[in-house]
Structures are given as structure tokens and as C-alpha cells.
Amino acid sequence: MGNTSIEKAGIWADSIYPTLRLEDKLALILLGQPGFTVVDPLAIEHLDIKPSSFTRAIVDIRGGFEMGSMPMPFPDEKTLLVCSPESRDGMIRWLADTFARSGVNCFLSDIVPLPSINVANGDEHPGALAMSSLWIPFRPDAYSLNAFYAEACLVPSHINSLLPSSLPVINLPQVGDEKGISMVAGAALSVRQVLEDGKLLITNDYTKDYERLLNAFRDRWLDEDILVHSCRNALIMKYLSTETHYFFSPKLSEKELLLTFRRVYESSVSLFQPHYKKLFPFTQLDMKVGYYTKGMLHGNNFVRMADNYIRQQPMLLHPFRYDLIFLLSDPSYYQSVPLEEVIKSIRIYYPGTSLVLVWAGDPGNLPFSAWPSGLDGMVLAPSANPFVWEIMAQVVFNGVATSPKAPREVYGYLASMAIHCDVTRLKYGLPEEVGLSSDTLALIDKIVEKAIKQNATPGAQVLVARNGVVVLHRSYGWHNYKKKRLVKNSDIYDLASVTKIAGTMPVVMRTYDDGLWALNDPISTYLPEADTTDKRDITVRQLLLHQSGLQASIPFHTEILDKSMLKGDLYSKKRSSTHPYKVDNNLYMNKNLVYKDYLISNRKDSLFSVTVAENVYLNHNYVDSMYYLVLASKLRKPIYLYSDLNFILLKRIIENVSGMPMENAASELFYSKIGSASLMFNPWKYGFAVMAAPTEDDQTFRKQTLQGYVHDQTAALMGGVAGHAGLFGNANDLAKLLQMYLNKGEYGGYRYLGAGTVDFFTSAHEPGNRRGLGFDKPEMDPKKDTPVSRLASAESYGHQGFSGTMVWVDPRYNLIYIFLSNRIHPDSYNRKLSTLNIRTDIQDVIYRSITKP
Incomplete structure (x- = not known):
């Protein structure tokens, strides 16, 4: 003016x-x-x-x-x-x-x-x-x-x-x-x-x-x-x-x-801790968390949001096993029960546990004249509506930043204890705050609903994040076509080949950073058993690029069948009384399948110790035989051919150089620390099979509907853990891992991978081969097929999975896209998800929703 x-x-x-x-x-x-x-x-x-x-x-x-x-x-x-x-x-x-x-x-x-x-x-x-x-x-x-x-x-x-x-x-x-x-x-x-x-x-x-x-x-x-x-x-x-x-x-x-409203509330939450306390910020989330929420009106909003960062314990733990307890309170609660008495009682029962007070409401009503001796930290907000409780959970886990400037008029003596914490983890917000259109993203609902209506999949999870903010996290449909159990965001899916970049590659890159192997070394350096084969000179680099010359796959699951007991051929192009099981279009399998009794048993013991499925156990000696079969297989020319065998050998290599089973390395080095508890192999082992969306009704190999057991036959014979398949998880926990990639190896304020490692592995390395080292990438030649949207940038990377999954990261647009489904339930030959272009159509919508660079 x-x-x-x-x-x-x-x-x-x-x-x-x-x-x-x-x-x-x-x-x-x-x-x-x-x-x-x-x-x-x-x-x-x-x-x-x-x-x-x-x-x-x-x-x-x-x-x-x-x-x-x-x-x-x-x-x-x-x-x-x-x-x-x-x-x-x-x-x-x-x-x-x-x-x-x-x-x-x-x-x-x-x-x-x-x-x-x-x-x-x-x-x-x-x-x-x-x-x-x-x-x-x-x-x-x-x-x-x-x-x-x-x-x-x-x-x-x-x-x-x-x-x-x-x-x-x-x-x-x-x-x-x-x-x-x-x-x-x-x-x-x-x-x-x-x-x-x-x-x-x-x-x-x-x-x-x-x-x-x-x-x-x-x-x-x-x-x-x-x-x-x-x-x-x-x-x-x-x-x-x-x-x-x-x-x-x-x-x-x-x-x-x-x-505008949300930004006011987000910036009104303050974090406090005395100078002699060092609880905040949490850099790693490999800890057990509990909540004291008795009497709270909106405390569940805090717990539900916190579950996005770290899964709470499913049952009451022994007092000494909690690492952190959140005491949720507001003015209405403390008036009926003295808050200081509550803190004392928690301290008596949980003496070695960190205790944080989460208070929503007028700070002037806090019944303390000085910092309570039993508290390690406080999270305070003047308002007590449900959204504020959600924001306080995001503040605690560094999804929303806090300022060290707290007005003394409001906080009194606490003002000097306010601390600053940067954003280091995913935030859960709105599309508009990161330059995306919510109206455009709403079209995703119609695409997924079309897929479900046309029986391309019974259900799905979709997640979209940009600039570190999850703007769409939604579940659709049911676990199966009986429509009795709705899909929830916490449910897990068989990720199939997404295992390659979410299970194997984190450990591959970490061991690379640690100098435990080199790209151009022959695999015989790390696999002594390859030294006497024609595979000895294949390099680790060639495995990662799928240029090793190995076959696309080996049907190990048919090798355990006693074919002498078959009446007729194993497969037939026509359905008949002897070949009633459809396994693909115009392909049917013999019903008289019998396992070799020295390889498979329905009882587990010291010999048959590898769990393939429920009541199906494999002779553990056969697992080594599978590796030897790979090394003995016919070698092709070292040109590009996508092959699961490359990652089967990669798993063996990283286990040899790290001295850890791959599933343990992935969990201990990554999943537990970033708060991705749902990422796991063999969920049936941990009581999470019921949370898994079922995959194939497998009446030929395992004689059961698979739920919580890996679908991939080769991975199943390897005990559910393989370099190419076996990982389960939900979209939210995958997003944390992918955000770590997008952050160039850092998440939660903790560095997991070298600053240049992710860029190196996700870049294209060979002319005529679109792939990075272990990661898939878009095909930029318009004359060739591409696995993703044509709008994806050349810098982007990710992977698809046979079970109906897809994860994709685009550094140019700071985007993460995750699609999970069980399209192979009940039949693995259901290809509607691909023929309808569901996954790539959704990705097109995401790119079209961008309103700001």
C-alpha cells in the first residue's frame, strides 16, 4: 500500500x-x-x-x-x-x-x-x-x-x-x-x-x-x-x-x-527436555514402545499415527522390556487423577524405561511448578483436537519439525527447555503442501476400483509420497473374493521380485560400502564352489545387471517330484481327468503328483527341517543342491536376460562376506532401525500370517492356499528366504526404505548407506541395458516396452513383482509410488492387472497431479 x-x-x-x-x-x-x-x-x-x-x-x-x-x-x-x-x-x-x-x-x-x-x-x-x-x-x-x-x-x-x-x-x-x-x-x-x-x-x-x-x-x-x-x-x-x-x-x-489451518497447528506443537537429558531426537527405532492412555478422549489418534512410525507391542511386556512409554494426558484427565501420582506409579513399575508426557490442552493447567523428576521429555500443544494429537505423534518421530522458540507467556519455565528437531522421517500430510493435486489423485480410486470390479485383484494398497510427505496411503477391497475381510493399511503382501531391491539390495549396498566385495571381482572369489565351473569368471557386476549368461530360471519345484509315479506327462495343453489343474492359459498339470520321499515329508525333523508350506518340509541338503544346480546349468552368452538365478547367487555371496543370514542382516541393519517392522521373511513364523493377503490356491505343488508363506516355488524350497523373492510387507514400511534411498542413504538422522552409493547403484551402466545395478529403470526408447509410466524420468528406479506389486522412486520429482496387490489369488495365471495397465495408469495419474516443480 x-x-x-x-x-x-x-x-x-x-x-x-x-x-x-x-x-x-x-x-x-x-x-x-x-x-x-x-x-x-x-x-x-x-x-x-x-x-x-x-x-x-x-x-x-x-x-x-x-x-x-x-x-x-x-x-x-x-x-x-x-x-x-x-x-x-x-x-x-x-x-x-x-x-x-x-x-x-x-x-x-x-x-x-x-x-x-x-x-x-x-x-x-x-x-x-x-x-x-x-x-x-x-x-x-x-x-x-x-x-x-x-x-x-x-x-x-x-x-x-x-x-x-x-x-x-x-x-x-x-x-x-x-x-x-x-x-x-x-x-x-x-x-x-x-x-x-x-x-x-x-x-x-x-x-x-x-x-x-x-x-x-x-x-x-x-x-x-x-x-x-x-x-x-x-x-x-x-x-x-x-x-x-x-x-x-x-x-x-x-x-x-x-x-493454512494445518500449518498453524503443526507449528504450535513444542518438544521439551532438560539440558541434561538426551532422549530426543530418536535416530533409530529399534526399541519397544508402550502407551498409557487411560481416560483420554483423543489419545488413540496419537497411537494410530505413531503406529505409522513404530509398531506398538501387541501385548503387555515385562516391565524391563519397554524402552519408551508415552503418557498421554490433558487437563480433563489429570483433574480426576493427579498426574504426578501417575508418573510416580509408572516409574515404580517401569524403572528403567524412558517416559515422555504428551499433553494436549492449555499448558497453564500443567500441575507442575518445576520439571518432574520422573519425566525424560514432554510434547505439548495448546489445542486438544484430534488432528493435534496426530501432529504430536509426528513431532515425536521427526515427521514434523519443532522450534526451540516457545513463548514464556504460555510455557513459563519450560520455555528454556524447548528444543529444535529437524524433519528426518516421513510426514503424513496433504497433496497440496507438496505441489500435487488431490482432485487428480482422486482418480486413483476409480482405477483401483475398476481393477477390483474386473477381478484383476481382490484388493490392494496404494501409497504416494512426495518431498518426504505421504499424501495418499489407502487400502482397497478385500483379502479374497469371498469379501469377508477388508484390506487394512497394516496388512502385508507377498512382495515377490520387489524383494530384489527391498530385501537383497540394501544388504548388497551396505556390504559394498563396507568394502566386503568389489563389482568386477569374479564370483568364485566369494563362492569357492564356483571355482571349478564355467561360472567362475562371472562378475558380481554381471549378476547385478542380469548380464551373467545364466538362464532365466530353473523349475526346482518339479525336480522334487517322483516322475516315475506319474500317469502320463507332467503337463498337457488340454484339460482332462488326468490333467485337471490349470496352471496357465492352455496348460494343465497332472493330478497324480508324488514327491520324492527322500526330499519331502509332512513332518518336520532334523533332516526335513526346511519349511516349504504348512505341513510341507524339505530335506535341508537339497538347498545346497539347488545352488549347485545353478552353477551346473547351461551358460549362455553374457548379454542381458532377466534372471532370478543372479539374485539367488547374490544372496549366497552377501551371506558369505557378511557372515550373517540375509534376513537377519536386512532386519538388523535396516528394517528394525527405520521402523519397518512389517518387512519380514516368513511372516508365519512370527504369528503374522493372518495379516498377509493370500496368494495362490496352489493345488499342484503345495496342495493349499498360501497365506503368510512365500508364493515363489524356488524361494519356498529355500525356506522362504531367497535373493529374488520371499519378502513380505506393507506399503507404509516400504515407503520408509524407499525414502532412505531417496535421501541418499539417510533416514531418521542416521546414515545407512554411503552418500553416493544409492545414486551409483540406481544409475544405468551398460548401453542397451536399461537396468541399474540390481534396480529396474524405465525404458527411454519409445520403440521398446517399458515397465513404468512414460512420464517417469530417466533417473527413476524401482521394481515390479509377479504377485502384483510395484515400487518406484523418481528423484527428479522427489516421488515415491507403491502398489501392492495379490492379483495371483486364487490363480497365478490371472494377468488382468497387466492387461488393464492398472499399475502404470495409476502412475500416470500421479505424474499428472504435479502442479508445482
Whole structure:
């Protein structure tokens, strides 16, 4: 707002003033007291504010802007006081813009500590130019406009500098002399002097003071000429506040407004710990967490959000086995049970456990005069709505940053203990905050619903993240076509070949960083058994690029059949009484299948110790035989051919060089630390089979519907753990691993891989071979088929899985896309997911949803 605008406003004011009646002039200079009002924020623009209406302040309604069309309430006064200046300014801009567009005059004050709103109530009054007003806090250094200032005084004669005491709805503890609040001496000034100086008047009783002033002028106690300067200033403000270019920003959409609200709440949460405590931040999540939530109204929102970061224990543990307990509380709970007594009792029962208080509500109600000796940390927020509880969980696990600046007026002695924590883990937010369109992403629902309706898969999980923010995390459909169990976000899927990049490659890259192997070394360096075969000179690099010359696969599961017992051929192109089992299009299997009795048993013992499926056990000696069969297989030319055999040998190599079973290395070095507890091999071992979406109804090999047991036959014969298949997990836990890749090997503030390692392995290395080292990549030649969307960048990487899975990372757009399904249930030959292009169509939608680079 430049000087030119003020000059124009002055000219307009001078032209209007002579036309005003006394009633109009008094209505201009008399303002209602700041306070809170109730109104749906989306309805403000429809307010009918008539020129003849007068202003009446509605004070002391704390839940201002309650819900209405918004999924969360308007932030309360203390939330606005403790939130970040940026988020507060965003709310102020919206308030000013919205009210100004509705004809409400907006007054900026560098003294008013909190937003205060007065809205015309529609009652008629003689003052035709009565001013509806919006009081909002204003820091002169926050905006690049030259605001027009006018002083205001409290009727009748006391100078009012908008002290906190003049705001009865706000009760903030005073801590010394606060900067920015002008302590004006209470010298009495006459109304005449106030008005001659061009000041405006603020009233606590509009109707009464209006009538008093009107009578004073009518009875000649005051001369109407003294109103000139005050009315001119009021008219100038009215002109400026309704100018088009006065608006700070374009009109916000409902989604942008919701994002503005969220940012206020997100930045209002504070983290505290004494200087002698070192609990926060959590860099690794290999710990057992418990929650004390008795009596909480919204505490479950905290627990549900925390489950996205670290899975809580399914049952009560021994006291010494908890590493961390969160005590969730609010003012309503501690009043019935003394909070300090609760802390003492927890400490007695869990003496060696870290204890964190999570408090939602007015911090002034905390029943502590000093830091409680039993606490290791506090998470506090002035508001207690469900969304705030979710945000506090994200703050604890570093999905949302915290500031070390906590106002002493609100937090008192705790202010000096506020700590700063950066964002180091995934956040759960809205598409718009990372430049994606939620309207466009909504098309994903229709694509998945189409897949389910056409029996391409009974259910699915989809996750989309950008810039470290999960913006879509949804489950669809059912576990099977009986439609009795809905898919949940916590359910796990057989990831099939996604195992290659989510199970094998993390350990491959970690051992590479540790210098335990070299790319161009022959595999015989690490596999002595290969030294006497024609595979001895194959390099690790060739295995990773699928350029080893190994066959695409070996059907190990048919080698364990006693073919001498078969009546007829193993396979037939036609269904018949002897070949009733369909295993592919125009391919049927013999029903008279018998295992070699020295290889398979239905009872487990020291010899038959490898679990293939429920009540199916393999002679453990056969596992080594499978490796020897790979080394004895026919060798092709060393040109590109995708082969599971490459990763079967890779697993053997990394186990030899690390001295650890691959599943242990993956879990201990990665999954447990990043909080990806659902990533596991053989979920049946740990009681999680019921959470697994079923795969094939396998009536030929294992004679059962597989659930919690790996589908891939070769991986099953290897005990469920192989380099090419065997991993299970959900979309959320996969996203953490992929975000670690996207962060160049770092997650949660902890470095897992060398800074350049991920880029090196995910880059293309050979002309004519689109793949990276172990990772699949898009085909950039438009004449060739590509496994992903044509919109994916050349830097992107990921993998698909036979069971109907796909994960993809695009560093150029900072994107993660995960699609999990059990399309092979009940038949592994169901290819509708591919023929309908479900996975790539969803990916197309994600790229089209990008609105900002």
C-alpha cells in the first residue's frame, strides 16, 4: 500500500465527508471492542454486510469458527500465539483477504496480541457508514506495505493502547515487560482532544456509547467540526482496506485454507527436555514402545499415527522390556487423577524405561511448578483436537519439525527447555503442501476400483509420497473374493521380485560400502564352489545387471517330484481327468503328483527341517543342491536376460562376506532401525500370517492356499528366504526404505548407506541395458516396452513383482509410488492387472497431479 494509494484515499475521503450526516460520522469513528466471533470460515465471503448496519462485538466465544465446513476448528488464541510466525501470517493474510472481500474493514495493529473479529450483525442503525471491523496482529517488518495508521482510544476519555487487559477473553500469564506492548500512562484526555487529534474511539458498549455521543453533539456539548480528522482517517482506512490490491494473496481454495489451518497447528506443537537429558531426537527405532492412555478422549489418534512410525507391542511386556512409554494426558484427565501420582506409579513399575508426557490442552493447567523428576521429555500443544494429537505423534518421530522458540507467556519455565528437531522421517500430510493435486489423485480410486470390479485383484494398497510427505496411503477391497475381510493399511503382501531391491539390495549396498566385495571381482572369489565351473569368471557386476549368461530360471519345484509315479506327462495343453489343474492359459498339470520321499515329508525333523508350506518340509541338503544346480546349468552368452538365478547367487555371496543370514542382516541393519517392522521373511513364523493377503490356491505343488508363506516355488524350497523373492510387507514400511534411498542413504538422522552409493547403484551402466545395478529403470526408447509410466524420468528406479506389486522412486520429482496387490489369488495365471495397465495408469495419474516443480 504505497503513498499513491493513500493520496487517492484522502481525495476520496475529502469528497465523501461533506455528504455525511452526524449519525454517519459517529458510526465511522466508533469501533467495537476486539473479541472472538463464531462463523464458518467458508461462509465469511457470503456475509451480507449492509452499509446501514452497525458493528456489535461478540466476545468470549473461544471455539471461534467451530468446524462448520472445515474438518478442524479455527485455532484458539494460544495456538495462534505459539505457532510459527510464517503460519500465523498465513492465517492473518487469509483473515484479512476474506473479510476485506466481504466489505469488512481490516485494521492492522502491532499491539493487538491475537486475532480479534467484529462482524456486522445485520441490525439497522442510523449510522449509514458504520464500520464492520477485523482486528489482526501486525508486525511492521512482516509486510512490504506502508500501512496507514490511526490511533484508537477507549470511550469516554481513557487512552486505550489495546493492552491485554482490554481483551477479557484472553487470560495470558504476564512474564515481565513484554516487548511490543506499549505501556501508556493512564492520563485522562477529553473526548474533544481525542477527536481533534484524529483518533478513533473503541467501545465496550456500542449502542450505549453511540447514543451518548449522539446526544452530546445534538445538545451542543461537542462541536461537529471536531470530527473532521477522525472521520477522514476512518474513511481513508475504509478505502484502503477494500482496495483490490490491498489483498495479500489470491483467494484461497478450500484445500488451501485447510492447509493454512494445518500449518498453524503443526507449528504450535513444542518438544521439551532438560539440558541434561538426551532422549530426543530418536535416530533409530529399534526399541519397544508402550502407551498409557487411560481416560483420554483423543489419545488413540496419537497411537494410530505413531503406529505409522513404530509398531506398538501387541501385548503387555515385562516391565524391563519397554524402552519408551508415552503418557498421554490433558487437563480433563489429570483433574480426576493427579498426574504426578501417575508418573510416580509408572516409574515404580517401569524403572528403567524412558517416559515422555504428551499433553494436549492449555499448558497453564500443567500441575507442575518445576520439571518432574520422573519425566525424560514432554510434547505439548495448546489445542486438544484430534488432528493435534496426530501432529504430536509426528513431532515425536521427526515427521514434523519443532522450534526451540516457545513463548514464556504460555510455557513459563519450560520455555528454556524447548528444543529444535529437524524433519528426518516421513510426514503424513496433504497433496497440496507438496505441489500435487488431490482432485487428480482422486482418480486413483476409480482405477483401483475398476481393477477390483474386473477381478484383476481382490484388493490392494496404494501409497504416494512426495518431498518426504505421504499424501495418499489407502487400502482397497478385500483379502479374497469371498469379501469377508477388508484390506487394512497394516496388512502385508507377498512382495515377490520387489524383494530384489527391498530385501537383497540394501544388504548388497551396505556390504559394498563396507568394502566386503568389489563389482568386477569374479564370483568364485566369494563362492569357492564356483571355482571349478564355467561360472567362475562371472562378475558380481554381471549378476547385478542380469548380464551373467545364466538362464532365466530353473523349475526346482518339479525336480522334487517322483516322475516315475506319474500317469502320463507332467503337463498337457488340454484339460482332462488326468490333467485337471490349470496352471496357465492352455496348460494343465497332472493330478497324480508324488514327491520324492527322500526330499519331502509332512513332518518336520532334523533332516526335513526346511519349511516349504504348512505341513510341507524339505530335506535341508537339497538347498545346497539347488545352488549347485545353478552353477551346473547351461551358460549362455553374457548379454542381458532377466534372471532370478543372479539374485539367488547374490544372496549366497552377501551371506558369505557378511557372515550373517540375509534376513537377519536386512532386519538388523535396516528394517528394525527405520521402523519397518512389517518387512519380514516368513511372516508365519512370527504369528503374522493372518495379516498377509493370500496368494495362490496352489493345488499342484503345495496342495493349499498360501497365506503368510512365500508364493515363489524356488524361494519356498529355500525356506522362504531367497535373493529374488520371499519378502513380505506393507506399503507404509516400504515407503520408509524407499525414502532412505531417496535421501541418499539417510533416514531418521542416521546414515545407512554411503552418500553416493544409492545414486551409483540406481544409475544405468551398460548401453542397451536399461537396468541399474540390481534396480529396474524405465525404458527411454519409445520403440521398446517399458515397465513404468512414460512420464517417469530417466533417473527413476524401482521394481515390479509377479504377485502384483510395484515400487518406484523418481528423484527428479522427489516421488515415491507403491502398489501392492495379490492379483495371483486364487490363480497365478490371472494377468488382468497387466492387461488393464492398472499399475502404470495409476502412475500416470500421479505424474499428472504435479502442479508445482
